[in-house]
Amino acid sequence: MSIRSLGDVVSRSSPFVSIREDASVVTLAKNIADGRVDAVAVLSITNSALIGIATSRDVAKCIARGENLESTKVSEIMTVRPITLPPSESPANALGLMREGGFRHIPIVHPETASVLGIVDVLNLAYDAITRLQVTYSMIPSRRGFEFMRAARERIEKPTLRPIVERSHVATVSCDHSVVDACETLVRERLAAVVIVDKNNILDGIFTCRDVASRVVAKGLNPYSTQLGQVMTKHPDSASPDYTVLESLQRMQACGFRHLPVVEDNTRAVIGLVDVLQLASETLLGIQSVADNTPPHLSHKPEVAYTQSTLRGRGGLTSIFSNLFSNSYTQSEFVPEDHYQRVSHFSPPSRSIPSYYSHPTLSSTTRRHYNYRPADISSTLSSASRNRLIPPDTPIASFKFRDINNEYRRIKFPMNVGTGTFDQFVLDIRRRFAGSCSVGAIKIKYLDEDKDEILISNDEDLESCFEDYVESRNKTIHLRVYEAEHANTSHIQSPVSSTPSSVIGSPRQSASSGRKEYSTRRTRSVAEASNDTTTSANEMKRRLSRPIIRTPSQAKAAEAHQRMLDGKHDEAIALYEEALTLDKTNARAQGGRGAARLFCGNSVGAEEDYRAAIQMLEEGKGGVAGDLTFQMCIVGLVESLIDQRRYEEAVSAASRIDPDCGNTECTDAFREELDSASNAAREALEASEYGDAMNCYSNAIRVENAYLKLVPSDAPRASLRLGRAKCYKALEDYDMALEDYETTIELEPESVAGHKGCGKCLAELEQLEKALEAYSVAQKLDPADDEVNKEISLLKNLLPDPMEGKKAEIAKLGALLGGMNLPGKPRK
Structure with a gap:
């Protein structure tokens, strides 16, 4: 499982927008509007290197300060030397930086050429992670995987918006205020959006920094005379404070917006405003908290610190959390081979758009200067189309249509048609069209160059659609999608500016539940509006987690x-x-x-x-x-x-996983077994059940020996040999105990308990001199150990005094010398 990188995220995002440092703020606003982005990379006029980043918030600041938007240069308002990351960095780290720094955009820069590869924002990262979490619900057929996913699901589905609203601030203004008033509020309160309310504090609209750039400055409107009622988003989607964080984030994901007003259920009075960074942080931190939790059976044990460090540093449940960003999670649930044909990197599809066709938008799939892996092209596609492996040079078509709530949707789909491609195409369209609603069979038509509606009902029709698309040189294929029984209720849409949403199913309720788009110009009473927020949370969860069948x-x-x-x-x-x-x-x-x-x-x-x-x-x-x-x-x-307990066979099985993909789940399974065995052994030892403890320690050592074959860089635990040595000593098997004590000293030379144990066993084996040596080493390591000092005194009493022999030898030598006639000695 290769860990997903920011390069992968950038490759599936829209092209980034750049601007010269000498451009005006008005030009910046137009670029933001045209690119439908919030941030623009600012490049040097000399060498086109990245020198800053400018956002829609910077435009709002200019208006709040009363600056001349035509004469003010981008270089005067941009963030100089922004934090950048290489494409190899992980999305999780990028989200952490965003959360700590409070910003929402990070340029991705090639580490060697310093060229800008793209700009990731919190939407890219948060939605990517949550989508992968949902995919894993149907992708992990192992006990460890189910344990983690169940705990993660419970952890992230419980928190509601209420505590977030209570600790955050919302700014409200009326619709007759000017854009300048709103910008001043945005800057003063350090916010990215204000909520427009009526005199009763009832939600009327929302106005964001992006609206300042795209709806006011880019359109040439006067911010002093333009009232918010003219440019705000009227009757925006909203949430009840009792909605869960995950539900709200998915709602924002489905609709493609970054801010969600929170209103009281009965009155629709505004009580808060949440943004995607807040909700993403809450959700992903909830998952991380599950990954970082210590297993219950270790919570009171001495080796908790070791276990926590291994879980956090080398995998454990944290590895599953990290792999929410893994490319492997783009795989779909398995389908029988005869249900649809997989397209291989090594065998071309049965039918595809000929390579000699040229299309103005096809180059967008290779827009990056960074040389990504061939498989990364799959990350630019919608979820169903990622079920197949797509050749790296496959052109991508862009589709646009209205969903069941009359909102615009976009998808991208590979233009290679093989057996079953139409089924995949319908699957993608259906997920976007229906979201969480229950719909029957759908029909799909496209608008050809003669403005006729052409039905797409099989692979051949889809291929014809692609051919018309290439010949027309249009940027988008416009579709009409409708339920089969409602054939006369829809119409072909003309292009409009809309933000494409994510591939995951929309959490919106069905049209019959009352949450239809407010822009349908139908008026509703407060009582009707209150019904929108009473949809069953359990029903919504069930719909959101419903797999593709x-x-x-x-x-x-x-x-x-x-x-x-x-x-x-x-x-x-x-x-x-x-x-x-x-x-x-x-x-x-x-x-x-x-x-x-x-x-x-x-x-x-x-x-x-x-x-x-x-x-x-x-x-x-x-x-x-x-x-x-x-x-x-x-x-x-x-x-x-x-x-x-077939550990050696388990090691052999684990070796079948490609080492380049990582093998943390298998090694963590061994670690948990090792912890379990060592804990059981320690408990038996504390209960003076030495036979059972010895068996448990022996099993733990066997597990460790197998584990070290997978992770040879880890060191054996001296505590296991020390524990088993204590058991052998208690059972008076001093030879076996001595072996384990000596092994303990080899692994941990400064182990006082190891040297003391060696001394005890040697003394029992009547090797008193060696026992004294072992105790002497222990005394040097811990001079205050009374037990060691006592044993040394006892051994010295048992051993003959080495000085006595030397005294006898000296006396004998003196007597010998005294009887000799030495030169110079006076005669008697």
Whole structure:
């Protein structure tokens, strides 16, 4: 699993907008409006190097200060030397910088050429992460994965907007205030948006810094005489304070806006305003808190610090959190091979747009100067089209249509048509069109060069649509999408400026629930408006987490998966079995049943399921060997083998994961088993159950030996040998105890307990001189240890005084010398 980088995020974003430093603020505003962006890269007039970044907020500041927008240069208002990041940096780190610094845009710069590759904003990063979190709900067929995702889901679905609103500030103005008044408020309150209310504090509209640039300055309006009622967004979408953070973030994602007013349920009185950075921080920090939590069985143990450091520093549940940004999570849930044809990098599709066609917008897919990996082109596509591997030179078509709420939507889709491409296309359109609403069959038509509506109903029609698109040299294909039973209720749309939204399903309620677009010019009473905020949160969650269903077998597997997330493992097993009865090649169902069996303690059955799933994937049935589900099935197999204490086999299984993709889940499974075994051993030792403790320590050492084969850079734990030595000593097996004490000293030379233990065992084995040496080393390490000092005194009493022998030898030598006639000695 390669960790997703900012380069991947940039490659799927719209082209960044740049401007010369000597351009005027008016030109800046027009560029912001034309590019539909909030930030622009400012380049030097001498060498086109990045020297700053200018945002729509800078335009608002100019108006608030009363500066001349025509004569003021961008270089005078820009942020000089902004924080930049290389394309290899992670989105998680970028979000952390944004949160700490309070800014929303970071230029991505090539580390060697210093050229600007793009600008990422909080929308790119937050929505990308949340989308990947939702995808993982149906992508992790292992016990560890389910445990983490269930905990993460519970953690992020509970917090509501109310506490955020209570600790944040909202600025309100009336619609008859001027744009200058609003800009002064924005600058004074350090905000990016103000809420427009009537005399009763009822929501009337919203006005943002981006509106200042695109609706006022770019249009040439006078900010002093223009009232907010003329340029604000009227009747914006809003949320109840009891909406969850995740629901609100998804609502903003679906509609493509950055600010969401919060109103009281009954009166629609404004009580707050939340922005995407706040909500993204709350959501992702919630996930991180799950990843950083210490396992409950370690919370009161001495080795907690070790465990926490390994979880945070090298993986653990944190690795799953990090992999929310992993490219592997762009894979879809598995589909039988005969359901649709996967397009390989190495075999061209059966039909595609000929390479000799030229189109003004096709070059946008290769606009970056940075040389990304070929597979990264998939990150520019909508979710369903990412199910297939797309050749790197595949041209991309842009579609635009109105959804069920009459809002504009955009998608991008690869222009290579093969068997099943139309099904993928309909799937993409349907997700954007319906969002969270329940709709029946849909029909799709496109507008050709003669302004006729042409029905798209199969692969051939879609290919004809692409050919017309290339020949017309238009930038966008305009679609008419409608429910089959409502054939006469829609019309082809003409191009308008609208912000494309994300690929994830919209969290909006259905049209029948009352939350339709306010711009339909239908008036509603306050009572009707209050009904909008009373939609069941549980129903919305169910719709948001509903997977894409393609076959009856997958439907059963998806239902089983939900039971797993709810902790109903027995029910999940039954549903997985039904899914496998319908389709024996459903690898996701096979792996899911393995995880359920692991939860139920049936590690043998889990092993069988995981091996069967892995074999399917290696044979190309239901997926691709090497992708996320394959890797997580390997993790599940490792877990099942570890549960059976077949550690050496588990190491062999773990080695099947590509080292370049990382193997943190397998190593973390070993770490947790190691912690569990060592904790059990320590508890038995504390309870004076020395036989059981010795067995547990021996098992822990065996786990560690296997683990070190996966992570040879880690060092063995001296505490395990020391603990087992204590058990042997208590059982009076001093030879075995001495071996472990000596190993402890090898691993930790300054271990006082190790040297003391060696002294004790040597004394019991009547090797008193060596025992005294061992105790002497312990005394040097800890001179205040009374036990060591006492043992040394005792040993000295038991051992003969070495000085006594020397005294006898001296006396004997003296007597000998006294009887000799030495020169100079007086005679008697």
